[in-house]
Amino acid sequence: MKITRRDFIKATSALGISLGMPGWALARAGLDPSSDGGAPPVIWLQGQGCSGCSVSLLNSINTMSIQDLLLNTINLEYHPTLMAAAGSQAVKAAEDRRIKGDYVLVVEGAVPTAAGGQFCHAWDGRTFMDVVKSYGKNASHILAVGTCASHGGIPGGKPDATGARGVKDVLGTTATVVNIPGCPTHPDWIVGTVAHIISYNQAPALDTYGRPLLFFQNKVHARCPERSSPRARSLGEGGCLADLGCKGRETYSDCPVRKWNSSGPNQPGVNWCVEARNPCGGCTEHDYPDGKSPFYEK
Amino acid sequence: MMATIKISPLTRIEGHLDIEINVEKVLGQDQVVDARVAGTMYRGFENILVGRDPRDAVHLTQRICGVCPISHATASSIALDSAFQATPPENGRLLRNLVLGSNFLQSHILHFYHLTLQDYVDTTGLLGKAPWQPRYITPDLISGSAARQLVDGYVKALDTRRKLQEMGAIFGARMPCSSTFVPGGFTEVATSTKIKDFAVLFVEVYNFISGVFFNDLLTLGMHFLKYLSIGRGCGNLLAYGAFEEKGGGKLFPAGRFTSGKYGKVDPGRIAEYVGHSRYTPRTSGLNPSVGVTEPDLGKTDAYSWIKAPRYEDVVHEVGPLARLWVAGHYRRGISVLDRLVARMLECWIISDGMARWLMELQPGKTGIHPTTVPPTGTGVALAEAPRGALGHWMEIRNSRLSRYQVLTPTAWNASPMDDAMRKGPMEQALVGTPIADRSQPIEALRVVHSFDPCLACSVHVLDKG
Numbered sequence: 128m129k130i131t132r133r134d135f136i137k138a139t140s141a142l143g144i145s146l147g148m149p150g151w152a153l154a155r156a157g158l159d160p161s162s163d164g165g166a167p168p169v170i171w172l173q174g175q176g177c178s179g180c181s182v183s184l185l186n187s188i189n190t191m192s193i194q195d196l197l198l199n200t201i202n203l204e205y206h207p208t209l210m211a212a213a214g215s216q217a218v219k220a221a222e223d224r225r226i227k228g229d230y231v232l233v234v235e236g237a238v239p240t241a242a243g244g245q246f247c248h249a250w251d252g253r254t255f256m257d258v259v260k261s262y263g264k265n266a267s268h269i270l271a272v273g274t275c276a277s278h279g280g281i282p283g284g285k286p287d288a289t290g291a292r293g294v295k296d297v298l299g300t301t302a303t304v305v306n307i308p309g310c311p312t313h314p315d316w317i318v319g320t321v322a323h324i325i326s327y328n329q330a331p332a333l334d335t336y337g338r339p340l341l342f343f344q345n346k347v348h349a350r351c352p353e354r355s356s357p358r359a360r361s362l363g364e365g366g367c368l369a370d371l372g373c374k375g376r377e378t379y380s381d382c383p384v385r386k387w388n389s390s391g392p393n394q395p396g397v398n399w400c401v402e403a404r405n406p407c408g409g410c411t412e413h414d415y416p417d418g419k420s421p422f423y424e425k
Numbered sequence: 426m427m428a429t430i431k432i433s434p435l436t437r438i439e440g441h442l443d444i445e446i447n448v449e450k451v452l453g454q455d456q457v458v459d460a461r462v463a464g465t466m467y468r469g470f471e472n473i474l475v476g477r478d479p480r481d482a483v484h485l486t487q488r489i490c491g492v493c494p495i496s497h498a499t500a501s502s503i504a505l506d507s508a509f510q511a512t513p514p515e516n517g518r519l520l521r522n523l524v525l526g527s528n529f530l531q532s533h534i535l536h537f538y539h540l541t542l543q544d545y546v547d548t549t550g551l552l553g554k555a556p557w558q559p560r561y562i563t564p565d566l567i568s569g570s571a572a573r574q575l576v577d578g579y580v581k582a583l584d585t586r587r588k589l590q591e592m593g594a595i596f597g598a599r600m601p602c603s604s605t606f607v608p609g610g611f612t613e614v615a616t617s618t619k620i621k622d623f624a625v626l627f628v629e630v631y632n633f634i635s636g637v638f639f640n641d642l643l644t645l646g647m648h649f650l651k652y653l654s655i656g657r658g659c660g661n662l663l664a665y666g667a668f669e670e671k672g673g674g675k676l677f678p679a680g681r682f683t684s685g686k687y688g689k690v691d692p693g694r695i696a697e698y699v700g701h702s703r704y705t706p707r708t709s710g711l712n713p714s715v716g717v718t719e720p721d722l723g724k725t726d727a728y729s730w731i732k733a734p735r736y737e738d739v740v741h742e743v744g745p746l747a748r749l750w751v752a753g754h755y756r757r758g759i760s761v762l763d764r765l766v767a768r769m770l771e772c773w774i775i776s777d778g779m780a781r782w783l784m785e786l787q788p789g790k791t792g793i794h795p796t797t798v799p800p801t802g803t804g805v806a807l808a809e810a811p812r813g814a815l816g817h818w819m820e821i822r823n824s825r826l827s828r829y830q831v832l833t834p835t836a837w838n839a840s841p842m843d844d845a846m847r848k849g850p851m852e853q854a855l856v857g858t859p860i861a862d863r864s865q866p867i868e869a870l871r872v873v874h875s876f877d878p879c880l881a882c883s884v885h886v887l888d889k890g
Contacts (some may be wrong), residue, residue, distance in 0.1 A: 166554075173440075174466070175439075175466060175468050176491075176879065176881070177439075177488050177489060177491040177492065177494075177881045178439045178490070178491045178492055179490075179491020179492075179601045180442065180491065180600055180703075181487065181491070182492055182590075182601045183601060185583065185587065186587050186590050186591075186600070187587075192583075192584070193583055193587070194580055194583055194584075197556070198554075201554050202554060203555050204555040204556070205555075205556075206556050207436050207437075207438075207441075208435055208436070208437065208438070208539075208540070209437070209438065209539065209556045210437070210550065210555070210556035211436075211437075211556065211557050211558065211559070211561075212436065212542045212559050212560055212561075212562035213432050213435055213436045213437070213561075213566055213699045213870055214431065214433055214434070214436075215433075215435060216560075216561070217436055218433075218434075220555070220559060222615070227638070233497050237726060238844070239467075242722055245722055246466065246467045246468075246501060246720075246722075247441065247465070247466040248443075248465040248466070249434070249468070250433050250434045250443075251434075252433075255466075264456065277649040280488075281468075281470075281473065281485060281488050282468040282469070282473075283779075284473045284859075286472055286473070286483075287472065287789055288469045288720070289467065289468065289469060290455055291468070293628075303470035303777070306784070310488060310602065311491055311602055313602055345856050361795040362607055362612055363610070363611075363612050363614075363791050363792070363793035363795060365614075373510060374445075385764075386463045387594050387598065387599030388590055388591045388594035388595075388599055388600055388601070389591075396594065396599070397591055397594050397595050398594045398595060398596075398597075398598050398599060398613075399598060399599060400598045400599065400604040401488070402598070402611060403596075403597070403604065403605045403613040404605070404612040404613055405598060405599035405604040405605050405607070405612045407615075408604065409748065410485060416481070416484075416485065420477060420478065420481055421477070421478035421480065421481055422478070422480065422481050422484055423478065423480045423481075424478065
């Protein structure tokens with residue numbers, strides 16, 4: 128019996144839907160012509176942060192330009208820094224998507240949990256903690272971008288009066304949260320993780336801190352070009368900065384190879400902390416900043 | 426019939442801001458008759474800094490804001506220089522200025538194109554998907570070929586601001602959040618190659634500013650000339666000055682314009698009030714050098730996490746307009762459009778400075794005079810962020826920070842009412858703004874955005890005394 132292409136697509140779509148595949152992933156596979164072309168909807172929430180991770184994302188060029196990301200690759204349906212809508216029009220855009228589901232939730236900034244979460248409001252009297260929990264429920268993937276959202280970061284530094292926590296702490300062990308730390312994080316780490324999700328409909332393999340092994344498999348020290356150099360004795364000297372407080376031996380990141388602020392597609396960055404003669408501060412780690420302080424002492 | 430309109434969240438700023446405006450018909454036209462502006466997020470940086478190694482301050486304070494981190498890096502390293510009694514070598518001063526300059530230009534381009542433009546241009550059909558839709562559509566928006574020109578600028582500007590961050594990283598290790606600002610100077614060495622790489626990008630950026638940015642500002646301004654008479658606010662301006670020059674002067678000098686008169690700036694005459702801010706009443710009215718921050722969540726009559734800084738008990742606005750005004754570069758007027766114009770013109774002045782500093786660099790010479798942490802010391806830095814006057818105050822005891830205080834520009838601009846019921850600059854600027862359509866109060870967005878608010882900065886750092 129001949130099966131038409133249309134019937135084939137309907138059947139595979141039904142199978143895909145019953146497996147819990149989001150609409151945009153089906154469209155990616157060419158299975159659901161009614162969806163919006165394969166660009167996953169993204170809801171980007173900001174809490175106790177500084178927007179540095181968003182600013183860093185805007186620098187994306189090595190893996191993909193920010194123009195390409197926003198115009199062609201994702202549907203950024205909520206982002207407080209970039210979106211045209213304000214107030215209730217903005218909240219409605221987020222709520223409409225939350226109800227539909229099938230979105231990638233990105234959280235930037237820590238979640239204050241003390242005093243019922245009142246140290247940060249997402250909008251109109253709703254605490255950020257409450258909104259994160261609400262949006263975490265219907266998300267197909269959850270990304271905690273930056274060290275603040277991953278582990279509490281600087282707001283969680285002693286004395287931590289606001290109870291600043293990472294997203295995983297707030298959502299609990301049943302939620303799968305991909306931590307993409309860094310203070311700020313690197314645009315390649317975000318774009319690479321999103322690309323993996325779009326291509327395979329699953330998060331990349333994660334380490335024990337929830338970080339993609341793609342970027343966080345090796346310690347900074349393992350690939351530092353200065354590891355065999357003579358030790359610098361005072362700040363401003365080149366060489367190995369171990370005696371000046373470098374935390375490269377206890378920090379996982381690909382900074383020495385990827386470097387920062389790429390000049391174009393498929394280009395490494397122009398510089399990084401140790402190359403610029405400042406010791407690594409360990410900003411991708413779960414215990415940043417307290418466990419890495421003082422930055423200039425061993 | 427009065428209406429109360431709340432815009433929560435107010436988007437296309439940095440951080441968390443809510444505004445509430447009362448709108449009423451005055452002489453037949455709806456206009457804002459009262460306004461309240463509120464910061465809605467608190468972190469408590471000041472308490473986090475106390476007890477730490479002073480050298481950590483430059484790194485931690487940068488994370489007050491990811492849009493203008495270099496302003497904090499500059500202010501913190503200058504305050505530390507003072508406390509450590511260190512003077513950076515020439516290359517250190519120049520490299521700090523160059524990275525700070527790149528950060529200013531990046532911030533101003535981001536502000537005009539990515540934070541502000543959508544208030545004035547109908548992007549329907551040009552940027553037809555999220556995050557550019559949904560949006561307010563009002564009859565006064567720029568459309569047609571001018572809209573295409575401005576949207577084209579928006580997309581080009583994404584790449585230009587990225588290049589400015591690359592420039593900052595060539596010397597500053599990475600952007601945002603540079604690791605090379607330290608007491609005693611700057612760790613990276615200015616090699617000939619780095620100077621050349623910086624210069625190549627700088628020329629591209631300079632051409633964008635002089636060409637596309639200038640042109641787009643004029644296009645927007647000509648369509649919205651009425652905004653030269655909207656959003657004046659308090660009419661008083663304050664600048665601490667920034668970009669250290671050889672011999673102790675600054676590219677932008679310090680100064681004040683208070684009740685129509687010019688004056689000097691004495692930081693001892695600044696007081697921060699908390700009458701309507703969520704801090705204990707006993708801490709109101711203190712100078713930042715002895716300030717205290719005690720959050721008071723349940724305080725009645727408080728509506729903001731931002732304090733209310735005042736100079737001699739007078740409300741002052743800070744920012745590019747204030748800097749250009751006190752320096753004499755621009756004195757046309759104070760309004761929404763004047764702020765946008767001043768911000769763009771400032772890019773030229775900073776660019777001129779950057780070209781000069783780049784040429785003054787001595788390739789290969791160190792940028793740092795190494796220092797050690799003193800057992801005691803104090804340091805004050807009066808500097809500028811893209812958004813306006815920025816101050817860092819610090820004290821060291823037993824080689825640790827015993828006090829750290831940051832007074833940011835948006836604290837001045839987005840302050841709530843003080844104890845004497847004086848409204849902040851943004852609140853005052855909103856009052857009198859015409860609102861054509863209560864369901865789409867786009868005029869209020871234009872007024873607020875003209876200040877380029879940065880809320881992570883404004884709910885900030887004051888020490889525990």
